[in-house]
Amino acid sequence: MIKPRSWLPTPLLSILLLIVWLLLVSSVSFAHILLGSLLAIVIPLLNRRFWDVQPSVKKPWKLVRYGLRVLGDIIRANLQVSWLILNPWRRMRPAFVEYPLMLEDRFTITLLANTITLTPGTVSANLRMDGRTLLIHALDVPNEQALIDEIRERYEQPLKEIYEC
Amino acid sequence: MNWYVFLEGLISVLLIAGGAFAFIGSLGMAHLRDFYMRLHGPTKATTLGIGCMLSASMIYFGVTKGEPVMQEMLITLFLFITAPVSAHLLAKTGLHLKLKYADKTRGCPDEIHTEDVGEKPVLHPDKGH
């Protein structure tokens, strides 16, 4: 379990910054790790005021598993969408679907919306002002309820377990 | 020797797959019927295409330079983080400008309200502001 502390308000962002720094200089020497860690601590402190309070990650391993699952789904989604675009006899059934959100935190909603955009045939179009429904445009939906159930089961439930339970 | 042939084949396959995905994404953008459907091609297919191409480049330089090259991961990571954000913003803009959607689209959304984007008056670009 990763807990935010006063000198480390956003642990995930710090880890990401360190990784990005190491990739940018493309070396893993001790000096670069030191400099990268320093930057990863100082930069979030400097722009802390721009961020909402982030929920803490309760189960980091589930987050990794979630990432891998999304990666697999991205490839599947691409094959599906490519087939839809290339198939000349396709009959698309586009639809706007209103997805009732279970998540309440803004950060997790952002993660969910990004996941939805990257995966099968769906783009998240708008988050209503009350933060309760997400408008989704989908390329080919035979059944709206099935789509909602799939998103809830595959993505929202794990996110809720990781961040909020 | 065999190992190099295998790697060369892998790089070639990744390059062609990347090009094909990028092309399919642009094709979808060029010939689908309404804006919201066009949005699907570039956000998914093109992003994955670039991912494939960058992996090919990564493997190639890793083999020829003899050391692991990870820099290309950075562009892939950046694109995978930013592509959904810009797609979401574009979809929101489309809804806000009340773009038409194809008739067979089911479930019509209430058009986006002014309070969803803030109170500022929004100039319409097509009306010569």
Place this chain on the structure above:
Amino acid sequence: MLDTALWISLALILMALMLNVYRMTVGPSMPDRLLALDTMYVNSIALIVLMGLWLNSKTYFEAALLIAMLGFISTVAVCKYLLRGDIIE
């Protein structure tokens, strides 16, 4: 084999860029043109990566990274302008 793959890939990317230009000139609305421009940015990254492979040099990596960042930021800025009528408030 690698040369052939490179040429095929190059041809596909060029066709993709042409389709983008078509959508950008024809595009019935502003977001359509913006989407085409965003896709052109991404496709030009692919073009630069291919060029790096062709010339067997890693110098073009930074250019690709800069184009990725500029593309994202300009798309967001124009979207925000269309949504709010202002970019920095």
